[in-house]
Amino acid sequence: MDAEAEYNNRARVPESAALIAGWARDAAAFRAGWPHAGYGLPYGPGERERLDLFRPGPGEAWPLALFLHGGYWQALDRSFFSHVARGLLAEGVAVAIPSYDLCPAVPLARIVDQARAAAMMLHRRSGRRLFAAGHSAGGQLAAMLMATDWRTLDPALPAGLVPAGLPISGVFELAPLLGTTIAAALRLTPEAARALSPRFLPSPGGALHVVVGGGESAEYLRQSRDFAAAWGGGFEALPGRDHFTVLDPLAALGGALARRAAAMALAVA
Template sequence: MPPMNPEEEYNNRARVADSAAIIARWLSDAAAFRAAWPRKRLDIRYGDTEPELLDLFLPETDGPCPLALFIHGGYWQALDRTAASHFARGLLLRGVAVAVPSYGLCPQVPLATIVEQMRRAAAVLCLTTRQRMLAMGHSAGGHLSAMLLASDFPAFAAGLPKDVVPAALPISGVFEIEPVLPTGIGRGLNLTPEAARALSPRWLPPPGGVLHAVVGGAESAEFLRQTHDFSAAWGGTAEEIPGANHFTVLDPLTDPDHPLTARAAGMARRLASL
């Protein structure tokens, strides 16, 4: 077999011919969703730096509801929460509140700092809502959602339970960062192989909790491999969305009746309040 070409395997914008049009549509759909959804709290600050803001969308029905945290992708170097708001729609229509955070971007912000920002976002949500949450995320956000499942929250902030995030549903995540380093994308991370491995959930001890990893059936061999290898290493489950590429894999989340949305809602409902 020919050697793996990291650029071909990991450069998803180059792999998917209409990726620019898809991302432009995300931005438009997300803006329309934020404007139209009736119950929301926008621009909640969870930290001191400019990007540390999140939007919280609430179901239209009153009363207690489960909570999910959805983390956007962009290889830790692009986009923010305003490209992902509409992916909360399906869960909201199933009665699940959804928080969508922004974070600092590499290379201005180290990846280790981004991980800490997402821990801070989850901690603030837990302390203010008194709820544990399902962590979800796409691509880089899939990596970050896995890192949250592996986090020891009492060591991060006093007054938190260990399992602030007892369940994660990463979508098209990067769980081994080392193979990305030789690519143009990887160079923007400014990581040594040792640092990349330390920040790779694939090589962390399985933390317990519930993991369901998702990947598009039409994604590269490396994304398929990473998803299945990671899920097996952590004792989780894995699912391929037939025919979906790295971007269309998110489409099911806008549909409350799609099995993936139903599964995510069920995972969120099983999390007990504090």
């Protein structure tokens, strides 16, 4: 297997830079036009430990989704993804989108801890359990939230704080990245790669639906299919979607993926 070719999504999709620039424009336009939001809410002391919270309307009494962005744990931030909330908001679900620190400035395990901190802050603010979605690296983070034993972090937390997840084009086995240019900033040992691979963690139960683009690499398709099978979740390959356009249906008003995500969020509210 040529792991570099299988996992280097920006190289696989020549228009990836234009698509990411389009995300930034769409996200900025969405923020400018959405009145029910809180920006830069802190979930930790760090500069990037902030999240934006979009609500369907006034008040706080909404089911709550946490969306974790991608970028191979070493690029982008929440400002590229505000528009992804659109589809869920239309279905009556609030959406929190955090930034987090990036590799190599911090280790990947620290990013997992930050995702957990964002989830705990949202629960303490709302009293609600959370539905987690994530794209690419965010798919791994969403799965790690599902797998977390929350009572070991705070006995006051519900055991099933994040009982449902929708990882989109995630990486659930990190070892295949170790021989690629992608891994240079991650600085993972084989042992750390396995410990941070949801595929090899015990299934926490709950509701899981794994989505991948039908036009993605054979390895992305395999990882998503194998992870869904390992945790007893659903699997869906979206026809014609690549690693970047696979996110579009979540943002679409009335889209099937947005409706599925909203149903999962409503079920845990």
